[in-house]
Amino acid sequence: MPDHVEPPHATAAAAETVKEHSAPQDLVFHAGWFCPFVQRAWIALEEKGVPYQYNEVNPYKKEPHFLKVNPKGLVPALEHHGKALYESLVLLEYLEDAYPSAPALRPREAHEAGIVRLALQHISNVVVPTFYRYVQAQEPEKQAEGKQAFVKALQDTYEQWFVKGDAQWARGDDFGWVEAALVPWVARFPLLEKHRAFNIDGVGPEFKAWAQRALDRPSVKATTSEATAYEQIYRRYFEDTAESEVAKATRKGEWLK
Ligand SMILES: N[C@@H](CCC(=O)N[C@@H](CS)C(=O)NCC(=O)O)C(=O)O
Structure with missing residues (x-):
């Protein structure tokens, strides 16, 4: 460790x-x-x-x-x-x-809040584990499989959980939980591009435009470090030598509970 x-x-x-x-x-x-x-x-x-x-x-x-x-x-x-x-x-x-009087990230309407919770389950149970499997894949064919699965997980997120049309954000006009839950991994895409030949264009133009808007959001910028700093941390993931709980679970073919 x-x-x-x-x-x-x-x-x-x-x-x-x-x-x-x-x-x-x-x-x-x-x-x-x-x-x-x-x-x-x-x-x-x-x-x-x-x-x-x-x-x-x-x-x-x-x-x-x-x-x-x-x-x-x-x-x-x-x-x-x-x-x-x-x-x-x-x-x-x-x-x-x-903080009920602070700006809300969870929809106030009960059904919409439920839909967003389902979207977060998809992100946590599908997108995030698929990200780590892709990052930790070593053999070229495993990396190709990892890429395909990750692109599909993102496409499914967009198809199933984004409202689409002219909406700025995943669920409409308000920056919310879908952004907060997913964007941290989007902010680490440059590492995937460099080490795993990832290209966001493969996900689709609407997702790409959303991702760029989200990365430009002040709250996202204010919580993001330099790409080179992330690189030092993720080196161990790309070599599959990381000893974090997430990395160990991924290596065993499981997902962190
Ligand atoms: N399911 C947890 C995951 C948190 C997590 O894995 N955090 C990592 C850092 S990114 C950690 O603390 N790792 C320490 C370890 O694995 O021993 C959550 O959603 O908060």
């Missing part, structure tokens, strides 16, 4: 965001700058504009005090008024419920 993360802190616009959120607050966001699951909740915090304190954690070290916050030892996690929670999608729910 690696006990170091290189570089050990956020860079580019994300470094500024970390600095702006260094003062103590009732809400402590335990995060790792490099982690796409973290970026989900981090985007939501930035969209809502609520006060929070950013606390950089190296989850590979499994420090005893962090295991008290999240017994799984994974980032993201948060403490709010001293009470802890973890799991990126649970944190998205929590931020909606804890």
Whole structure:
């Protein structure tokens, strides 16, 4: 298990965001700058504009005090008024419920909120595991299979869960949970392009236009580090030597619970 993360802190616009959120607050966001699951909740915090304190954690070290916050030892996690929670999608729910007057990322209408939860299940159960299988594939034929499966997972996401037409965002006029849950992996596409011959054009022009809009969103920019910094972390995934829980589960043909 690696006990170091290189570089050990956020860079580019994300470094500024970390600095702006260094003062103590009732809400402590335990995060790792490099982690796409973290970026989900981090985007939501930035969209809502609520006060929070950013606390950089190296989850590979499994420090005893962090295991008290999240017994799984994974980032993201948060403490709010001293009470802890973890799991990126649970944190998205929590931020909606804890800050009802802040800008909402979850639709207010009950059925639409249900549809969006289904979209998030698809992203978490299909798109994200397919991403790691593609990244960790070593033999050329496995990489080709990985690419095909990943492109299909993204196309299915668009076909099944995007409203289409003139909508700016996945579910219509509002930037929301589908963006927060999926864009962190889109922000890591340059690594796939460089190491796995991925090309977003293969997914389709509408998805590509959505992805570019989402990457330009201030909350996404403010939580994104330099591509070269991600590269150092993901090198171990591309060589399939990463020892994270996600990487180990993917290697075994399973998915992280
Ligand atoms: N299902 C979790 C996944 C979180 C996760 O895997 N985080 C990684 C960093 S990207 C982590 O903390 N890894 C530490 C480890 O694997 O030991 C969520 O959605 O929050």
